[in-house]
Amino acid sequence: MKKTIAFIGVSFVAIFAYVPLVHASSYNQGKYNENVPYGSATYIAISTDGDVSLAVTPTSSGSQVTGTSTVTVTSTDVVGHKLYLRSEPSTDMDNLGDVLPTSGNVSPAPLAINTWGYNTDGSNNFVGSSLTDTLIRSLTGPAMYGDITTITYGVKVDLAKPAGNYTTSIVYTAVPDID
Incomplete structure (x- = not known):
């Protein structure tokens, strides 16, 4: 008898882009020759290509499957940005x-x-x-046309795991780099 476990795996129910209060730099303190107009407000946006769905047919020695998610961060921040990942509300599927x-x-x-x-x-x-933000990407400089990060998710199961739809939620957070 063939047993298939369907993993409607990783759902991305929340995507955040945190933008702190931004102030203009004093004259002669900004970055020059950047691809952002001097004195303009900066922005940051984040998007993903959707949920990751995996289907695995377990074996007694364990079967592994993988799937990917693409996260794109677009920002005009001349310093750069950081991208974090965390599970919520549990790390278990x-x-x-x-x-x-x-x-x-x-x-x-x-x-x-x-x-x-x-x-x-x-x-x-x-x-x-983890339940806490884990840095998965850091970029220096603006990402006006989108900085793409591919996250690969993997699942490894054997015949002891009951069949069904196992789910979890992942939160991606993009923040401007202020260091």
Whole structure:
């Protein structure tokens, strides 16, 4: 009998772009020759290509599948921006009470059986998600035409995991770099 677990995996229910109070620089204190008109207000915007859906047919030794999400940050901030990722309200994927925990990996490594994780390099090494913001991208300078980050999500399950739709929510946050 073939058992398929459908992961309606990672839902992006909240996307934030935090813009602090912005003041103009004093004369001779700004950055010159930047692609932003001097004295203009800056902006930051964030978008994603939608939810990641994964379907896996588990095996006794564990089957792994991956899917990607693309996040685009557009900003005229001449200093740059930072992009963060976090889980909310839990790091577990849930299937009506059956849970698939996030990976215990704090540095990129292969997934253990019956866990999920993410990476930003497209490899087969993943880290676990956190309830606190984790920096996944930092860019110096404006991103007027969009700075694209691809996040790869991975799930590895065996036959012990009940079939169903396991879901979790991920929050991406983009902030102007003020350092």
